[in-house]
Amino acid sequence: MILITGDVHCPHDISKLKPDNFPDGHLTKNDYLIVCGDMGIVWDGSKHDEYWKEWFEQRNYTTLFVDGNHENHPLLNEYPVVEWHGGKVHQIMPSVLHLMRGQIFDIEGSSFLALGGAKSHDIEYRIEGLSWWREEVFSQDDYIEAIRNLRKRDFLVDYVISHDCPSHVLPAIGSYLERNEHTDMLEKIYQQIGYTRWYFGHHHVNMTLPENMRCLYEDIIEVK
Numbered sequence: 577m578i579l580i581t582g583d584v585h586c587p588h589d590i591s592k593l594k595p596d597n598f599p600d601g602h603l604t605k606n607d608y609l610i611v612c613g614d615m616g617i618v619w620d621g622s623k624h625d626e627y628w629k630e631w632f633e634q635r636n637y638t639t640l641f642v643d644g645n646h647e648n649h650p651l652l653n654e655y656p657v658v659e660w661h662g663g664k665v666h667q668i669m670p671s672v673l674h675l676m677r678g679q680i681f682d683i684e685g686s687s688f689l690a691l692g693g694a695k696s697h698d699i700e701y702r703i704e705g706l707s708w709w710r711e712e713v714f715s716q717d718d719y720i721e722a723i724r725n726l727r728k729r730d731f732l733v734d735y736v737i738s739h740d741c742p743s744h745v746l747p748a749i750g751s752y753l754e755r756n757e758h759t760d761m762l763e764k765i766y767q768q769i770g771y772t773r774w775y776f777g778h779h780h781v782n783m784t785l786p787e788n789m790r791c792l793y794e795d796i797i798e799v800k
């Protein structure tokens with residue numbers, strides 16, 4: 577079974593995954609929970625990180641996440657890169673994996689394109705290297721990697737998992753956030769691919785959108 581949810585911002589939005597709200601007794605490590613970014617477990621390398629990494633490792637399922645803007649990207653990049661289900665991941669824990677940008681994974685017979693990252697809108701209140709990292713946005717290298725992998729699949733995937741959404745989707749969400757170089761990069765990819773469903777987080781709403789897109793926050797749904 578593959579489940580998917582929105583931002584966790586560990587520990588701020590972890591309650592949806594606490595056993596009282598999300599009993600996982602029926603799941604095994606061969607089941608997956610995908611988090612659409614802002615995971616928040618690789619933040620400062622402190623005991624906070626260690627506690628929550630271990631917390632996810634102790635769950636009955638395997639946790640997969642794309643990165644959001646609220647991650648420590650340089651620290652994330654220090655984790656070992658491992659080939660997993662056809663794409664590259666950072667192995668945070670044995671069963672907690674970061675789906676790297678532009679990679680495509682084959683899971684339970686479906687393909688998943690990972691497009692992490694987003695542009696923070698509050699950097700004036702943040703400190704570079706402590707609470708904000710410029711690697712948060714999709715780079716040209718990330719884009720080249722995504723296109724390189726998509727080309728091998730004739731630009732067709734079953735699912736797209738991103739943190740933010742393509743620029744043209746923003747008005748439909750009613751987001752106060754404006755388009756930026758990151759959403760434009762997602763837009764550029766959107767224009768070139770075919771997909772069955774596209775899931776993303778970042779906007780803190782649960783909303784079904786046109787073009788088979790869905791924004792997730794508290795909702796935990798099954799990917800079918």
Ligand SMILES: [Fe+2]
Binds near residue numbers: 613614645694739
């Ligand atoms: Fe975010």
